[in-house]
Every structure is written in structure tokens, then in C-alpha cells.
Amino acid sequence: MIATKSVADELAAAAPIKGRSLWADARARFFRNKAAVAGLIALVCVMLFALIGPFISPWNNEDIDWNVLGNVAEAGRPSLETGHWFGTDALGRDLFARTVQGTQISLMVGIVGALISVIVGTLYGAVAGYFGGRIDAIMMRTVDVLMSIPYMFVLILLLVVFGRSMLMLFIGIGLVSWLDMARIARGQTLSLRSKEYVEAAIATGVRPFTIILRHIVPNLLGVVIVYATLLVPSMIIYESFISFLGLGVQEPLTSWGALINAGAAEMNKSTLWMLAWPLFFFVITLFGFFFVGDGLRDALDPKDR
Amino acid sequence: MLVFIIKRLLVAIPVLLILVVGTFILMYTAPGSPFATERGIPPAVLANLEAQYGLDQPFVVQIWRYITGIVTEFDFGPSFIYRDQNVNDLIGQGFPVTLTYGFWSFVVAVIIGGALGILAAVKHNTWLDYLAVGISIGAQVLPNFVLAPILVLVFTLWLGWLPGGGWQGGQWQYIILPVIALSTSFMASIARISRASMLEVLTSNFIRTARAKGLPMHRVIFRHALKPALLPVISYLGPAFVGMITGSVVIDIYFSTGGIGQFFVASALNRDYGVMMGITVLLGTLTILFNLLVDILYAWIDPKIRY
Amino acid sequence: MTQFYILTASTVLTMALSTAAWSQETHPVTGDKLAEDQTFSYRLLDQFPSIDPQLVEEVEGGHVSRQLYEGLLTQNADGTLRPGVAEEWSSEDNKTWIFKLRPDAKWSNGDPVTAHDFVFAWRRAADPATASEYAWYVELAKIEKAASVIAGELEPEELGVRAIDDQTLEVTLGQPLPYFPQMTVHYTFMPTHQPTVEAHGANWTNPRNIVSNGAYTLEEMAVNEFFRLKKNPEYWGADDVIITEVTGYVINDVNQALNRFQAGEFDMMDELPAGSYPRLEAEAPDVAHSVPRLCSYYYTVNQSESGHEALKDPRVRTALSYAINRSVITDQVLQAGQAPAYSFTHWATAGFELPDIEYANWSQEERMARAMELMVEAGYGPDNPLELDLIYNTSENHRQIATVISQMWRPLGVTTVLSNYEWQSYLDIRGNQNFDIARSAWCGDYNEASTFLDLLTSNNDNNDGKYNNPEVDRLMEESLTQADPQPTYTQVEKILAEDMAILPIYHYTQNFVLDPSIRNWPMENVENNWYVRDIYRAAAE
Secondary structure, X not given: OOOOHHHHXXXXXXXXXXXXXXXXXXXXXXXXXXXXXXXXXXXXXXXXXXXXXXXXXXXXXXXEOOOOOOOHHHHOOOOOOOOOOOOEOOOOEEXXXXXXXXXXXXXXXXXXXXXXXXXXXXXXXXXXXXXXXXXXXXXHHHHHHHHOOOHHHHHHHHHHHOOOOHHHHHHXXXXXXXXXXXXXXXXXXXXXXXXXXXXXXXXXXXXXXXXXXXXXXXXXXHHHHHHHHXXXXXXXXXXXXXXXXXXXXOOOOOOHHHHHHHHHHOHHHOOOHHHHHHHHHHHHHHHHHHHHHHHXXXXXXXXXX | OHHHHHHHHHHHHHHHHHHHHHHHHHHHHOOOOOOOOOOOOOHHHHHHHHHHOOOOOOHHHHHHHHHHHHHHHOOOOEOOOOOOOEHHHHHHHHHHHHHHHHHHHHHHHHHHHHHHHHHHHHOOOOHHHHHHHHHHHHHHHOOHHHHHHHHHHHHHHHOOOOOOOOOOOOOHHHHHHHHHHHHHHHHXXXXXXXXXXXXHHHOOHHHHHHHHOOOOHHHHHHHHHHHHHHHXXXXXXXXXXXXXXXXXXXXXXXXXXXXXXXXXXXXXXXXXXXXXXXXXXXXXXXXXXXXXXXXXXXHHHOOOOOO | OHHHHHOOHHHHHHHHHHHXXXXXXXXXXXXXXXXXXXXXXXXXXXXXXXXXXXXXXOHHHHHHXXXXXXXXXXXXXXXXXXXXXXXXXXXXXXXXXXEEEOOOOEOOOOOEOOHHHHHHHHHHHHOOOOOOOOHHHHHHOOEOOHHHHHOOOOOHHHOOEEEEEOOEEEEEEOOOOOOHHHHOOOHXXXXXXXXXXXXXXXXXXXXXXXXXXXXXXXXXXXOOOEEEEEEOOOOOOHHHOOOOEEEEEEOOOHHHHHHHHHOOOOOEEEOOOOOOHHHHHHHOOOOEEEEEEEEEEEEEEOOOOOOOHHHHOHHHHHHHHHHOOHHHHHHHHHOOOOEEOOXXXXXXXXXXXXXXXXXXXXXXXXXXXXXXXXXXXXXXXXXXOEEEEEEEEOOHHHHHHHHHHHHHHHHHOEEEEEEEEOHHHHHHHHHOOOOOEEEEEEEOOOOOOHHHHHHHOOOOOOOOOOOOOHHHHHHHHHHOOOOOOHHHHHHHHHHHHHHOOEEXXXXXXXXXXXOOOEEOOOOOOOOOOOOHHHOEEEOOO
16 A cells, blocks of 8 residues: 555666665665654654563453443543553453554564565565566566455455464465565566676576575665565554454454554544554554655665765 | 557456456355354255255356356356345446545545645645645554544534435435545555655756746646656556555445445355455456556656557 | 435425325324424344345344235234234134235235235245245244255145135144244245236345335335335325335444434434443433343353363353353443343243242352352362363454453463354354354244243254253153143253353343434334334424
């Protein structure tokens, strides 16, 4: 959704990023970008929240506070005395603990999903670009074909058919998103192939797959990172949509999507905190990834040099 | 160009076939049956039902019947759940609805999003720019399943201005809320994309030359900068369209518009094999056609591209 | 103001024409002044799959059928029998039933409704060619040869129902069934118009084609959006029907539906959002209602080979049941007047007398203490934890109850793995005993205890936990021929409680919001059958 085709096109067309010295350059450029730095700080805070949260929360994510159950609108509001800093959910479970746990799941889905698509997409694209010719034509035509499949629908089918599990969610979401990555990687590889060091490697008889892994992939890293930072938020959004459809993680586990959806359902019952907290973390994380992604792209974009 | 279009359309046929067969196999592996009810059905009745819908036939026969039914008579078969209706009727009723609010959402997203993006780029680094960027990112990250109930709460329950759902043949007051809920995030994406590309175009040499010649700003923008700046927006339209079709699930659930989005999830959950297959074919065809359309549009605007 | 948007120009016109007769009049019984606008609208959770009475298989289609068609008998507001198309009915031996039909009953196209229409419909329900999911109902009603007809072994013409003449219907049962007349209220036994069905096939319920014999006819329908019924002028009792138009809106999301109700878009909705009832009742006691409904919510315990070993031990089942604090579920989770359940049969079932179940009177502390003892006796407990799979179908209420119960079981050393499945998968999993504990509910098909208790006999298709007690089987068999089977039912419940065959949780109420201007709503009908022909809209005072 966010990591769009246009971004993909742009990155595919961009000249490959080379050399180590440029990385330092890029870092300096990135840290000059205020929005990107703010985004990075926000992301670090959210991650710390997810990591440290479980250790400081007086409640865990599945215990029901029996005193609150049945009177959540009053007894379940956010308060320091009860230890429910974020209030409770509709069943009297501590929202702080649940938000922490939801954050873990959502970040994991986002990052693992992006990782799957990056690994599959990069290798696929690199192979297609490296070998070129017929192989390239067939592989990229396959990508075009796969792009015309209504993915969300297929993902829903998969979750229904094979049952709901984290693994299925990862596979499903990963499947949707490696296609763009493959196109980007291929575009970059095409231009890397004619580089002297690659030619030299070929001449000395290095096996093709070693060349791809040793020489091509490391040089794709820049674009891959940029694209991956934009992929993570779209993964998180996909997950929230799946949760909205009731096909997300199983109780007592939760995710941002599930929490937001549950909070939105209670919107009219003067328990707005149930929506506000998870939505807050969801929104600042997505903001963070966008800003960092934009910042990285600007920092790594050779056109600006 | 014509050869290109024909080639693409020919490729679409095997793609759709693979899609149909794939979905058919998924359907077969799924646990549960469309006929299961809370009170278990006696085996004899179940056998009758399966016979009526041809589920007692071998896999190959079923799929062959299905495909020949579509090809020869454009008949997508019966619905397994809505027993008074067939798939053609159901999709025929729902699709115009989805298309109507989808079309308006598309128009709204492109026009407002494009305008917002271009404005932000032209007023780069002013408060207007920051505001536009803030709004568009905010709009992009607010899930439409949160936005939709907020809209109903505000415009229906509190203000009483608009009906909270329904369609009633597509009267204007029923279209507004679905269009807002559906278009917002795409509008935001388009604003971001068009801003970025407009900024890039504005710093390019030919625009600098035009400015240096003393052409007025509005002329530069409309005569020279707009077309190249819209290219990335156009390549986004394909994914945006697919995204809107997917998002129509939320619209149909919240606004009871009676579109086909409802069926994406419901047909899979109810094991309504007929509707599920029909939707797969429809969505596949639409996605292919729309991507083709976008490519044609792209070639038309960008003279560098030749097929 | 919002009301305005819903009414299209054409409906305003029909309303103006047809309500003219009623305007400024008063209701003949209550004396309420009637409103100008005699329309009624309500919310449906889901689109009904069919309104062909022989194919209807769920609640929403059932409601519409009761407005569109009229069976032999119908119900009064309190659920007692009331003549429908049949004026009189009788039986010597509870085996052969004679129904005398009223001569003035007509279809909406003017044709008379005859005994042949019922014969056609009932044969159609059993006919394999119709493939009705409710064909089993014909068998449940014990109509002679029903099973063989359904299995395709006999022609539908062999079914034990025949028209002696146009006004006389004779039904022959395979065994005596004292409550057979109650069963004829059900939609499966409503008549269908043969020429229409034969002319249009599956399409006959289309608004263009449909011919019905009830108080209303189908005017318009858009799948997943709405449908509209109009008063049927040919209906024999049309003079007493006050509401001229009925509209149903399909709204899947329950919170959205409630917002729209509160914005005044329609008059009635049931299935309120979980936990919202107390607030609604506090805000508007004349709008929010809670009445008993003939359904029981319980957990099925898998006692077959595939279930957890421990669950075959009645002590473990009993401990699990004792540990469930039912009043927390009814008063703090659901909060809408549901009754804690210690028996399977709903407390409001006609004629049913609850047995004296001991643990129902204990305090929760006593139950918990006893539960701990039982677990230890059975060899489990905190030192030897038990891990159980609890499955439920996707729904906010079921999710909440499962979560709460899994927490209640934790002190017993029971770890619960919750899994929710969407409906069709869930039925498959539950039907094949791939679970330890499964959320279940059962609604009475008719108002008599056997509709519940038959379920737990060993050869019942829906006995998903595979509970098996020959004593229960024997008693239920005997009850069929008893003049007063109620003591037997009470005895069976007592055995069920001792064996802890299932874990009863609560007895349903029907919670709904209803615009206060709508009057005569059947508040005492435990089967949740309502007939729009009896209600009316009172003028604002």
C-alpha cells in the first residue's frame, strides 16, 4: 500500500549505490534530516516500550481484574492507583500489558514480513538480473503474472483454509510483497552486472551463485534497506486489516489491529482509552517508519549528490 | 501499441485459468462444507445437496463444468448459500454499487490528493507544505475501519446530516460517507507521491530554464511540470485500484452498501464456493484490465515509452 | 429528520394511500391512537440465504417467512397456539391428525389456499430433489415415511400427509406425538404456491414472481442491503393488519447498527453489542428490553476417544463446571438479564420443572473448594496441570466468555488453549470431535423440554460430546408415550447434572431495543417468534 510501485520504479531506475565511503556520507545526511531523526527516536522508544514493558507492568496481558469486570467504564479507566496505567480492555484486562504485547506482535509481523519479502525478492531479482536473457524474461513475466492476482483475497482464503496461525500470516503477507522487491533488485542488478569487479569474477571462474551472493547482493543493500523501511508499515497495516476481519492472532494474544478494532467497537461507550492507546502507538510507529524511510532515501539518493 | 494490448490480453487467459484452478484446489482443501448448520444434517440430506450442486463429481469434472459454463454461457453457476440466487445475479446486483462508490473515491482521491501534493511542492518548506504533509501522513495511517465508525458517529448520530448506511439505488446522501472512508488513505498516498515527484520536476533543468526565461509560475506548472510530475501518480493508480477493491470490504461491512466487497470474506467463511469462484474471476480480470489500462495511460503521457 | 432519508418517494406515496384508512383511528383493543405512519423497520444481522419456506434454515429468514407465509397454526403473543390457515385441529391417538382449513384463506394472487398447497410444500421439504437443509425437521415431526423419502428410497408422494378435500388435511405420524400441532408453526411447514414454484424454479421468491399467503408480500429486495414487504390485501385477516409496510436493513456491524438505531433510522434491533445493555436500559428503559429466549449456552465436553483422557472422568467434568462462576458471566460480562444455568433445558420452557440441583444453591467459594477436592481425587490439580483445548466460533461474546472461563479454571491447574474458528470450520471441527471443550448453544425448535434433552441421547446426530448414558436413552424413549412426560424430563436433567454431561453456563434472554411507539410487541414469546400483523405504531401523545 505504501511501498508503492512508483517507489519501486524509482529505486529500480536509480544508479546502484557503491563503495563504503558513501555510507558515512549518507549517515551524515540522514542525521541532518530532522523529521527522519525524530522518526528514528520514536521508533526506538516504541521498541523499548515493547521490550521493557513486560518487566515494569504490574499486570500481565491475560489476567482479568475481577474488580473491574462488569464496570469497565468506571473502574477500568486509566489510573495510577489501580496499576492500570492505560486502563483496561472490555474484559478488565490491563491495557498497558496488552498494548505492550500487541506492539511486540505487530512489530514482529512487520519486521519478519518485510524480511521475508526482502530476502525472497532480492534473491529472485538478483538471479533474474544476473542471468538476463531468457531466464530473466521468464522470471519477470512470472512476476507480472503474479501481480495480477487479487492478493488480499487469496490471503483470506489461505487463512480460512489452513487455519489461522502466525506462520500463515507471515507466509501470506510475505507472499504479497516480494514482487516489487524483485523488480527493484533486478533493475539494480542489470547495471551492476557490467561492473569491472563482476566481469573480473566471471573471468576468474567464480560460480554464478557465489557472484550473486558475494558481489551483487551486498551492493543492493542500500535500496533494499530503503524499501524495507517502507515495507514494514505496510505489513503492519495489512496485519491490522486481517485482524479487523477476525483472522488475526488467537486470544489471549493480541496485536495493534485487534486492539484498535476492539477499541473502535467500544467508541460510543465512553471508554475511549481502549482505542486511543493502541492507536497512538500504531500511528507514531507508522509515522516513524515513513520519516525514517524518506530520510534514508534522501540520504542514499545519488541524484542529490 | 495494439499488438501490445492484444498480447497482454492473451496472457491474461492462462493467468485467469491458473487462478481459477488454484482457488478450486484451495476450496477443496478447506475444512467445512457450505451446507453445515448448527444442527447436523442427516447424511441422506447432505448427499442430496452435494448431488444437486455437483459436488459428488470428480474434481476434474467439476472444474471442467465450471469453466465451460463460463466460457460458453457466461454462467458462473449457483450460489451455495443464497439458494434463491445465482452468482451472476449476486455479482450483477453488487458490482454496480462497488463500482459507483469506487469510481467516486478514485476521482476524489486523485483530484484532491494530486492538488494537495502539487500545492505542497510549489509552496515547499512553508507552513502549507508542512500542513499538507502532516494531514496526508495522518490520513494514511488512520485505518478505515476506525474512520468509518467515527464518520457515522459524527455525521449520523450527532449531527444527523447523513444516513449511517444503506444504498437506496445510489442516492447522493448514501454515497458521501463511503466515499470519504474509502478515499482518504489513497488521497494521502497520492498527495505524498505527487508532492515528491513535483519537487523533483521543479528542480530539474528544463523547469529552471523555463523559469529563467521569465515564464510565470502558474504557466510553468501547468504547461511544463504537471505532465512529468504525474507519471509516478499514474503508476500508483494500479495498486490504488486494487487497494480500493480490497478496502470495499470495510465499506460494505460498515455502511451496508450491498456491494461485492461483502462477499470477499463472507464467501470464503461460508464456503460459498460459487460466489468465491465468481469473485476470484472478477477480481483477477479487473486487476489485469486495470493494470493494462494504467500502462496504456502511462505510454500515452510519457512519450519515451514505446511498447 | 434522518428518517426522511430512508423513505423513498414511492414509499411515501404508498404510505399516504394505504394509511389513509387508519389515520386518526384508535386501536380496537388497546384504544391507543394510531400514528399516521404505519410502517415498521428493523435491523438484520445478515442477509438471509433464502425466503423459500422449505429452504429457510436460520433466524433471519425465519422472521421474514412468518410475515410472508402463514402455516396451519401460528402463535399468540405469549407463544400459545393460534389458528392460522387451519381453523380446527384434532387427533384421536396423537398419531393421525386432521386439520380443517379456513375457506377464505387466499394467496396474494387471489388463488384459494387449499390442503393441496400444504401437501405440496411438505412433500417438497422432504423431497431429495429440493435438497432442503431442514428436511430433517419433517423427520423430527415423525411424519410417516419421512426418513425413507429423505433418503430417496420412497417417492415424496408416499409421505404421510394427504388432502382429503380442499379444506381438510390429514397427517399420519409414525409414532404418537402429542406436541405435533406446535411443530406446524415452524417455517418448514408453511405452504408454497405450486404453480409459481413450477413456473419460476429457484427464482420464484424474486419480488417479481413471489406469491405468498401471509399478511405481507415481498415488494423489493437488494442483497446485503435491505428488503421491503407490503401489506397483502388478499390475506384473509387483512382488515386487522395495521402496519402497511415492513423494511429490514442488513447491517453486519453491531455497533454501527446501534448508532443508526439511535439516530432514528429504524424501529427495532436485537443482538445488541456485548455489555451494552445496562447502559441502554439506564438511558431509556422504555426502549431497551430483555425477555427470556428458549436457548441454552453451554460447553460441550468431548467424552469420546479423541477427547482428553481426563474428561472421561465425571469428577473432572464436575470440577470444571463448579469452577465456572456463572453469575460473573451473566452479571458482569453479558449484563442483560441472562440466567445462570445449571440445567440444559431452559428454565422458561413450557411445563418444565427444574430438578433440585445441589450445587446451584452453593456459594461460589463452596463450589471452588469442592472443585479443588475433585480435581485432586481425579489425580490432577496445580501439581499435575491439565491442558485443554477450548474452541469457539468467532464472535465477541464467545471470545469474552471463553477468556473469562479460562481464567476461572486456572486455580484448578487447568491451562486452556483458546482457538476460535469461523463458523463453517468450527462446525466441522466440533462435529468430528477434534476438541476437548467446545462452546455450544441450543435453541428450542418448539416449546417443550424434549427439544433440548433429545440432544444428549447417544444416537443423536448433534450429540457432539458423545455423552452416552443408557439410562437417559431409556427415559427419553419412554417419555414419547407418556401422558405427562414432565417428571421424566426432570429426572433426566438430574442425571445430566450428576454425570455433568455438559457444562451448562447460562440461559438466553432476547435483548433488543424497540421504538416505544411500536406497540403490542410479543414480549412473552420465548421462541422469539414475532408477527408484524399484530403490532402497530401509536401516535405521539
